[in-house]
Amino acid sequence: MRLVLVRHGQTPSNVDYLLDTAVPGPGLTELGERQAAALPGALADEDVEALYASTLVRTQLTAAPLAAARGLDVRVRDGIREIAAGDLEMAPGGSAPGERYMRTAFAWAAGDVELRMPGGESGAEFLARYDAVVAEAAASGAGTVVLVSHGAAIRTWAAARADNVDVPFAAGHRLANTGTVILEGSPADGWKALVWAGATVTPEGEGGPAGEELQARG
Known part of the structure; x- marks a missing residue:
């Protein structure tokens, strides 16, 4: 299966660099609508x-066009x-709480799945819920599936599950608004990232786009 993970369009909280994760969340800015x-x-x-979106309004608005x-139909x-x-909700992205959020998420991707976001979910809980939707999409028989999701969630899940991304x-x-990560594989056989934010993902030591190397575990 080809799995296309898309970050939602820009929101007011993105403009203000706020860690805004609660449901239903804000809608899109004018730029987000254009995206x-x-x-x-x-x-x-x-x-x-097949097309999926999360329970946050911004992903559904992004998926609609x-x-x-x-x-x-948007599932x-x-x-x-x-x-x-959790306890870090609405913290500025560049603040100590914002940095702790991303450190925790990437610790999950590195294998420390019992670690818990302060006042929030654990890595095991996050990966289980994300895996369940991916498994549903794979079981549908669709050859190419788009999941409109969120920046931290996409980067964490891809780092945890793609064999060639660490x-x-x-x-x-990072993923800009409506940036994509494209993977190929299945829940049973594993996943390989093909494209990350428009650039081909290549194993370390192999040439990347425009002669640059995109460092991925390979």
Whole structure:
């Protein structure tokens, strides 16, 4: 299966660099709406057969233009919502609490899944809920599936599950609004990242796009 993970369009909280993870969350800014409108064109080469969004409003608004363009229903699932910030909710992204949020998430991807976000979920709980939606998508028989999700959730899940991506890679390659990570594989056989934010993912030591090396575990 080809799995296309898409971060939602820009929100007011993104503009203010706030750690805003609660449901239902804010809608999109005018720029976010334009980003969502551009998504069908950005994914024009993808034969999308199923489309999912999280329970946060911003992912559903981002998915709507793609759903309309492809004649697809948006399957809303709680499992692919953002990593819950717990006690760190609404902290500035560049603050100590914001940095702790990402350190905790990437610790999960590195294997410390019993670690818990302060006042929030554990890595095991996050990965289980995200895995469940991916497994549902795989079981549907669709060849290409789009999941409109969230930046930290996508980077953490991909670093934990893709055989050729490690934590330093995911930590060093942020996703802009409506940025994508494309993977291929299955829950049974594992996953390989093919594209990260528009750049081909190559094993360490092999040439990346424009002669640069995108460092991935390989």
